[in-house]
Amino acid sequence: MLTNLSIQNYALIDDVNVSFSDGFTTITGETGAGKSILLGGLSLVLGKRADLSSLKNEAQKCIIEAEFNISKYQMKGFFNTNDLDYEDDTILRREILPSGKSRAFVNDSPVTLDILRGLGARLVDVHSQHQTLRLTENDFQLKVVDALAENKENLQAYKEHLELHKSASKALQDLMDFQANANKEHDYNSFLFKELEAAPLKIGIQEELESEYEQLNNVEQIMELLSEGHQLLNNEQLGVLGRLADLKRVFQNLSDFGSSYSALNERVQSIFIEADDIATELEHIKDGVEANPARLETVNGQLQQLYDLQKKHQVSSVEALIDIRNHLAEQVDAIENIEEKIKAREGEVKEITKQVETWAIKIREARNAVIPKLKLMLQESLYALGMPSATFKIEVNSSTSFKSNGKDDLTFLFSANKGSDYGELKKVASGGELSRIMLTIKAILAKYEQLPTMMFDEIDTGVSGEISNRMGEIMQEMSKTMQVFSITHLPQVASKGQQQFKVFKEEKGEGTSTQMRKLNADERIKELAEMLGGKSISESAMAHARQLLQ
Incomplete structure (x- = not known):
């Protein structure tokens, strides 16, 4: 307060x-x-x-x-x-x-x-006068009916189920919209997916193919360099291995003359062993290198396929192509299974609709049950407020759609005079009549909420x-x-x-x-007397004021 x-x-x-x-x-x-x-x-x-x-x-x-x-x-x-x-x-x-x-x-x-x-x-x-106009609004009229019907819990349950209904209906519509749009793109997406699925997409594949391509594409130069290297290592007169063998012999003899020579000898021995190992591996590699035009063509084709796909999808890596492939797979799978998903969602919406309908019926039944009582209360109160012939025609009928406060259309008609036709409040009730009706309704609401x-x-x-x-x-x-x-x-x-x-x-x-x-008490008597008779306060006005306060 x-x-x-x-x-x-x-x-x-x-x-x-x-x-x-x-x-x-x-x-x-x-x-x-x-x-x-x-x-x-x-x-x-x-x-x-x-x-x-x-x-x-x-x-x-x-x-x-x-x-x-x-x-x-x-x-x-x-x-x-x-x-x-x-x-x-x-x-x-x-x-x-x-x-x-x-x-x-x-x-x-x-x-x-x-x-x-x-x-x-x-x-x-x-x-205020503006708020009195709310009396003519359907939602306010239903609020009055619901207060008498004690529909608070029913309305809460209805609204909770209505939210579920809206959510499920939106999800269903989203699926149907997706289907309508996806059908147009499905064939193209399927083509793109199959094209990517056929490509050798795995992490690091591009680097591997590019390295292999360089070797295959330059095999003659590689073979020449390997032969030259082999010659430099193994030439009988000028080869590195022969010269290192002589050096090894010299330092092996020097090692007998002190520890410093022994250390040098060990290092020379290590160099000879490393050079000999290189010569052996070089021989092995040289024997394995040969021209392979077929493989070169295959590798070149795979690389070109990757380059073309990257250009087509406007990306610069195989990783990005893999992401696109996976996304397309989801889209293709989604549209291929969309009918099943739509059917399942339709079943869910149908079940929730039944639940919302059940609560809407409970609300309507409670409303219909209290309408006779509401009409009687309104008419009795308005009789005391100088409207002895005021009557109401209030009906609740099922609507075709779910609303925020139920599934009802309310007819709330009024007649101020005996024999007069019923009409909507805003059309047939005067401002004074609306004020008295609103006061009566507020008084009724105060008893119930x-x-x-x-x-x-x-x-x-x-x-x-x-x-x-x-x-x-x-x-x-x-x-x-x-x-x-x-x-x-x-x-x-x-x-x-x-x-x-x-x-x-x-x-x-x-x-x-x-x-x-x-x-205070005396001031109230004087104020009421002025309201009764004006500034010139008579004794009769004062007496009347005292009587009013009593």
Whole structure:
């Protein structure tokens, strides 16, 4: 509930700070005193957009704070979802800077206007002429029916299954779209895949083939160089091995004359052994090297195949070709098995559809069961509000499609006078009739679900006498389970409040500001007397005011 409201530098308000209690609070004041300004300030802190015209003094910022006790609202989930610190006593603050920018805070944490608006909607329901028009909307009408039908759990289960249905249906449509597009590309993808599958694709194959190609393509030069190397090593007179054999003999003889010669001898021996080993391997290689035109052609063909594929697919490595081949394999496999997948997904959608349909039927049955009760409650309440012939025609019929709140079409027709044709509320009900119907519906909702703080803005406009007295009683009854405010011009309604505030203008120097204060018992009698008889208060008006308060 709203426990405190502070407004600084807004419209005609310099500084107003008021505290509220639970129950029914009435707010009165002369026309033009600023009651709408007060409501405007509250709307800003609940998330309404602002501009520089909101500032009383354009050189200073406007600050509006509203403190709420939300311990009974079960709102920890909202705070966790939006990464906010939860407090039983939560403060919403809105600042409008001289630059035109605005900032919003919840418990001193900066928030976006969307978050502030979302939280505000859960805390205060401001009933204005605009909100009365919601009464003509089908979704709002169904919400009323569902409150009486206690459909909350049914609707939750329905919505969960509807989400599954949407998800499964989308997956099915994605498969069907894929099939439609893939069929066009399937033959081409199959060709590309087979072409890659036939190529010698493995890691390192390109390097291996390029090395082999170099050897095969230069075999004559290699054979000449091998022969020359063999000659240099093995020539009887000038060959390296022969000269090293002489060197080996010399150092072997020197080794007998000291350790330093022995070390040199070992090194020469090692050189001779290494050279002899090279000569043996060279002989082996030379014997194995021969021209192989057929293999050269094969290797050249495989390399050209790799080069052509890389150019075709605009890549520069065999690894990239392998990735493309694997991806094509998945695409080809997917389209070849798409019918089976679609059939399985269709079965899943069909099963989920049955479940959604089951919950939709439960919701419809519960709605139909309470419609007679709803019609009776509405008609009885409106009879007391000066609409003795008001009747409703409410029907729930199965729709052809699933909606967010079930699978129903609601017919909600109204007739204000006996013998008149039924019609849609927005077409046949006057503004005053809509206000009384909305008040009645709010009162019914208050008995069946936990509503936020209710702020009625002159919902009693256009009524008087006993009807206004009854409207006050309805709001008073609602306040037993929730906090209710009523901005009113009618003393019958104002007197029903457990507390009453007066909004008034006060001249200071050359300026005027709007003020608001709580009235004590004597002040309430005087205020009600003025509302009854004007500024010239008669004793009969005072007596009537006392009677109203009693």
